[in-house]
Amino acid sequence: MIDRILLLAIFIFIGFPLTILSIFYSLNYSGFCFPKMRYLSDEEKLKIAFNYNNREDKLFVHGGGIAKSYEHIKYASFDEYIKENPDCCSINYGEPYKIARSSFIPESSFLDRISGLGFRDLTVINFKVRYLDENGNQRVQEVRLGNTLRNCGRPVSIWFDKDT
Secondary structure, three states: OOOHHHHHHHHHHHHHHHHHHHHHHHHHHHOOEOOOOEOOOHHHHHHHHHHHHHOOOEEEEEEOOEEEEEEEOOOOOHHHHHHHOOOOEEEEOOOHHHOOOHHHOOOOOHHHHHHOOOOOOEEEEEEEEEEEOOOOOEEEEEEEEEEEEOOOOOEEEEEOOOOO
16 A cells, blocks of 8 residues: 555655646736736736837838838827727737738747747737828828737737738
8 A cells, every 4th residue: 555655745746846837837828927926907918019019210101002111200108099099909819810810920839828928819909100201291090000918018019901
């Protein structure tokens, strides 16, 4: 018969560490941010994606079948943009592949997800790019931007057509 002390030792040295690792990797897979010790809120995800796109000095604008780079007139804050465009943004939970063409989104592997480097959600912003054209006139064009975020909010850009 197996000694009870041996069973206890096996549980302590093998079972307990495996349980802790399983919890850690499960939380990573679900999108938990360990440095902040919490999940990111939807508002935080949208702000991170907005700020990531708003920080660019030049943005591409499509016109006449050609994409050109223009000087971007930045918004002061996410709150200013939301006041002007209350229905601009959405988050697609766990299924980014249905919104954008798959060629734009590198699919996260299981190992990426459990390590916290993969992504689960896709933030989509109908972003109104304000820019100066060749004549110095201010123009506005709406582009559809997608960002996937790692567990703690590091964004990855995805540009796709407004029609998709």
